[in-house]
Amino acid sequence: MTDVDDETGGPAHGKRVGWVELYFDLVFVFAVGQVAHGMVTDPHWARAAAALGLFATLWWTWIGFAVLYNRRGDDSRAADRLFVLAGTIPCGIAATQAHHVFEGHPAIFAAAMAGVRLILAAAHRWPARPGLDQSRISWGYTVSAVLFGVSAVLPYTWAVWAFALLQEAGFLLLGERRGRRRGESRQRPSRAERWRLLLKPPSDPNLAVDSAHLAERFGLFMILLLGELVITVGTAALERPADDVAYWASLVAGLVMAGALWWLYFSSAARIYERMLDLSGGNPALAYSLYAVGHLFPAFALLLVAAGVNLSLHESPPQAAAWFTTTGLTTYLAGTRVFAVPGRPRWYAGLARIAALAATVCLAFLARVLPAPAVVVVIAVWAVGSTLGAAGIRHRALDRMGDDPVAFLRGIQEQRHRAAGERTTGS
Structure with a gap:
């Protein structure tokens, strides 16, 4: 470092x-x-x-x-x-x-x-x-x-x-663990209260985690998983003739897809997670939420994408090849929250996010009309487009977060409470 x-x-x-x-x-x-x-x-x-x-x-x-x-x-x-x-x-x-x-x-x-x-x-x-x-x-x-x-x-x-x-x-x-006094009722904390607890440094400094080290460790593991996609695409060359244009197109598409997935994570999500964990003083519960659990499905999604691309490069690709690839990509996009709009999103922003994820998984239907290598190319183009679209969203989140994610999150909560109040008044 x-x-x-x-x-x-x-x-x-x-x-x-x-x-x-x-x-x-x-x-x-x-x-x-x-x-x-x-x-x-x-x-x-x-x-x-x-x-x-x-x-x-x-x-x-x-x-x-x-x-x-x-x-x-x-x-x-x-x-x-x-x-x-x-x-x-x-x-x-x-x-x-x-x-x-x-x-x-x-x-x-x-x-x-x-x-x-x-x-x-x-x-x-x-x-x-x-x-x-x-x-x-x-x-x-x-x-x-x-x-x-x-x-x-x-x-x-x-x-x-x-x-x-x-x-x-x-x-x-x-x-x-948060202690509860005798006779105190057990109430479910509000979302704002949960964020406050997650962003609070642990009372025992020995329980704190080092945010920079943990972020780098998980980043390296994500690189390891992206490497599986690169290896999958590269080893396919050993079994295909040099004049196979379809293979070379899918090879380039697979590498472009891997680069897009790298960009999605390291240009935004990784930075936001590390900054929040650092502000919390290494709160272990926040580390659990952001990394241990929060990274599980996006990490596995990379293996699912690698398996789908591998199957797509076979002589007779099974039907699951395209579905593995698109489901993996959709899970990765949802898990890294690259389409999450900061602040007070309009109703259509959430609808657009759902539509984008649904369209991603439905790209697998193209396998009915296109050969498997061509489907990989289309999915790679879609991944690049998702990267470009998410880049602006996540950079705005980083700019708004600045050096004080607590104020950023508090502002979101206040905006949502005001919006809820306005809806209640209007009804």
């Missing part, structure tokens, strides 16, 4: 991503590739749903190490590096077993996931750091390790995994 952040125009701050973290990501290059390959070998929606569940399991495993290093990791300490390096072994084993999970044989994968969580449990307990008590996190990972171990011999594997991941989410980034 440099001394000056060119994107935001202000001084860069926060810890650097460690070299050992980049090495750790190499394992997940292979792992996510296996998930995408699983959808290519059996292009049906049931397989895509299973791939999402498998990806979510790997996703939370990666997040465990990202948050660990964010809060207490240091490349200068050998113990921190050794825990991450040790984690590459069971993660690598799990990556090799991904296809067996699709085939209904998850035992070795589950055992590997249990081993990963034992390493995370030990890493959060030893070596002890002054003022940093993460024993609850350590015990939580121990429980997850037991659950994954038991799931290797149980018939309802996915249910056990879902429960393990949900309880991990509760202790890893939602560790600070």
Whole structure:
């Protein structure tokens, strides 16, 4: 990370991503590739749903190490590096077993996931750091390790995994609970109150996350997933003749699409998320909302797009090829909220956003009248158009946000309350 952040125009701050973290990501290059390959070998929606569940399991495993290093990791300490390096072994084993999970044989994968969580449990307990008590996190990972171990011999594997991941989410980034006095009624907080709590620094500074490091870690993971799309397009060249014009058109279209998706995320969404997390003082609940959960579906959408483009380049593309591509693109656009209009949007702005997302997914119907490579070209053109349209919207959001997202969000809330009051008065 440099001394000056060119994107935001202000001084860069926060810890650097460690070299050992980049090495750790190499394992997940292979792992996510296996998930995408699983959808290519059996292009049906049931397989895509299973791939999402498998990806979510790997996703939370990666997040465990990202948050660990964010809060207490240091490349200068050998113990921190050794825990991450040790984690590459069971993660690598799990990556090799991904296809067996699709085939209904998850035992070795589950055992590997249990081993990963034992390493995370030990890493959060030893070596002890002054003022940093993460024993609850350590015990939580121990429980997850037991659950994954038991799931290797149980018939309802996915249910056990879902429960393990949900309880991990509760202790890893939602560790600070708001107390309730005796006799106090339990009321659902308003949206403004929830934003206030999310933008409030944690009472325990040890629970805070480093916004610059976390933003960079997730940005690198998104690059990793975009790389799967680039690899998909490039490897298709090994199986097609050099004079195949349709292939070369889809090759260019695939790379253009990858560039557009990169632009959509890194030119707007990534900057907004980091700025909000930085203002909150590293609030772990906000990090959970923006990154851990907020990035899950857009991240998986990139794999869905990669699988769809891969299938489109086959000699006889299945019907699911176009649908995987357009559904993935739609999920990515919705998940990164690139069409969200800041401030007080008109009624037609929301309608236009819904229409744009619906039109994106419906591009798959073009496969009935156009060859698969031509559909990829059309979808790439649409992605570029979406990028151009979203660029102005998101830059206006950044300009209005300035250095005080609280005032920006408060202004939106006040405008909405006034609009609601006007509608009530008018009726």
